[in-house]
Amino acid sequence: MAENNLNHGTGRRKNAIARVRMTPGEGRVTVNDKDPLAYLGRRVLEMAALAPLRVTGTQRKFDVTVKVVGGGTSGQAGAIAHGIARALIRFDPDLRPSLKKAGLLTRDARMKERKKYGLKRARKAPQYTKR
DSSP: OOGGGOEEEEEEETTEEEEEEEEESSOOEEETTBOHHHHHOSHHHHHHHTHHHHHHTOTTTEEEEEEEESSOHHHHHHHHHHHHHHHHHHHOGGGHHHHHHTTOSSOOOOOOOOOOTTSSSSSOOOOOOOO
């Protein structure tokens, strides 16, 4: 199913969209032409973004190139993980059960709730005063 050994996947989380391209290689990962830790800024986010590779044991088998736009760093890390998981399934459908069990194939649909009029935020009301 993979043309010229290139697999791609699109990942989404909150307002972030990640386009992931994977080619067989020795494990180089770049996010917007930077090292993942340098781009995301925190080790926890880097680990979350690269979780699909760790779950399937394919860290050293693929070179991953990611272009990610929108949202904040946390949403972008989630989008990267989603995109990598989808690209891995295109490469090898047998990896699906382990990725599914880890919850990496489900698009996290939670979004920021809109602000309502008369309130300070989505649900925070102004302080009530009796007199």
